[in-house]
Amino acid sequence: MTDLDQVLIRASEIFLEELSDETDSELGELLPPLVEAGYVAIDGESPTGYFWRFTKQGVRRQEELGLQ
Numbered sequence: 001m002t003d004l005d006q007v008l009i010r011a012s013e014i015f016l017e018e019l020s021d022e023t024d025s026e027l028g029e030l031l032p033p034l035v036e037a038g039y040v041a042i043d044g045e046s047p048t049g050y051f052w053r054f055t056k057q058g059v060r061r062q063e064e065l066g067l068q
Contacts, residue, residue: 008039009065
């Protein structure tokens with residue numbers, strides 16, 4: 001398991017959690033490498049954080065890691 005896989009796992013956990021100021025702040029650090037890897041797309045920002053989603057490649061990697 002790579003560092004990027006660990007970032008993907010944490011982002012997956014946050015995706016399923018209730019968003020808080022703490023997790024929103026954490027996403028600010030987690031999302032850029034996931035976007036660069038093609039696992040996440042950011043569709044914009046909201047007053048409380050980002051509008052983001054997993055790409056097909058990100059979902060496929062989640063499945064390979066047993067997250068889906």
